[in-house]
Amino acid sequence: MRLLLIGAPGAGKGTQAVRIAEHFGIPHISSGDLLRRHIAEETSIGRSVRDTMRRGDLVSDGIVMDVLRKPVEAAARNGGYVLDGFPRTVEQAEVAYLVARDIGASVQVALFLDVPREELIRRLVARGQESGRTDDTEDVIKHRLEVYEEHTMPLLDYYQRRERLVTVNGSRPMDEVTWSVIVQLQKVRREFAG
């Protein structure tokens, strides 16, 4: 299954993506994690994205596509992927579709984790205190939510019209969310198989 997650920062994409990946035996590919690894390893990509990420702005499409291309292609050849953090804009979705279509790697299901804004802020402030992520401070959090609302939310309409959009209430406890996500995805998978 080739799946991607859409959700605001703090919606639980990372947590759920890991669990979905484990359940279906497919890799979890996170654009944010790949970029943070470049920063930690001080590669030239890492140096070029560090300040952008610290501000909570979006990294350029070229760089993101560059870090994702190989892992996504490899995963698509081996049964699928759970993509987390990409695409962030309709433009990224359109380019990715054109690149992936010819090799049979384009996404089949978009899963939206729906969480109200107040709950997102509460979670992100708590995460910032625990993880020390430089983009989890209150000002940057607010900015990342604005970026999400302006650039990423239009993807819901995009996937609603094109592929399959599955919406799950993400404000419940983590295990309950995982449970309903897996039930919904199993249904979708049965439909693909049938």
Ligand code: AMP
């Ligand atoms: P995340 O871990 O998904 O919250 O991503 C953290 C940061 O990485 C974002 O705030 C962006 O700066 C950058 N980033 C991750 N994925 C993308 C993407 N698809 N397009 C642009 N920037 C991204």
